[in-house]
Amino acid sequence: MMLPGFPDAAPLAGVAGGVLIGLAAAVMLLGLGRIAGVSGLAAKTIGLGGSGIARSGAWMFVLGLPLGALVVSLLAGGTEPRFAGPLTLAVAGLLVGIGTRLGSGCTSGHGVCGVSRLSPRSLVATLTFMAAGIATVAIMNAMGLEVLS
């Protein structure tokens, strides 16, 4: 299905992916009583606080992420996405790591779990990181910075 005016958009795959993410967060919440926040779970794997889940649970969740992506890429086959260069990835990763710890969450914990719960902190955090991301891309594009190769 194509979205009128947006020939490159993939709305059906998007909704299907979103529903899977919602179900994943549902398993974490209804099964283990916890928020499926990836930054908190990732921090927990290396003993940096974050989620209150047992460290082994955090590891299992984090190992599941590439496993699930692998299953989809095997089934769907696919295109080879373009990624930024090493230096850009390192700077971005550092900012994401610092920012998600200071801000207590990322797209999953705040954006999915918190927003769906109408948590005021998550709504503010989500609006803030979306605005910052939109501004960053706008500024980089205005400067003619093309990072994906």
Add this chain to the structure above:
Amino acid sequence: MRIAAPSLVSGTLFGAGLALGGMTDPARVRGFLDLFGDWDPTLAFVMGGAVIVMAIVWRVVPRMAAPLFEEQFHFPTRKDFDARLIGGAALFGIGWGIAGLCPGPGIAALVIAPQAAAIFVLAMLAGMAIVRLFEGESR
């Protein structure tokens, strides 16, 4: 096992959803953030699908005495905003915009572009460790 199996199922579903929704493709993520340029609305559908499912799940939670495999629920309870929350979210958003990766897709992409994803994930963990170093305690 009681914790390991549901955690692995949750993570695997999550990673599958991220890949299916296009979030492991930095060009698609940056296309979504390119609101004032060549905007790609796909990720709004991803977020929408996930939020709708979870909005229903949050209505189920109060009817349960406890989660299925644990003694009790653990929810964040804070309601205040502070500079730390907003500043942190802003830094995260800048990093997200620069490379088109957030934590989940960064980790999931380890099977799609191992070298690039590994650099991102190691830098992210280093950033988390830096915050811990400066604060000296876990939160």
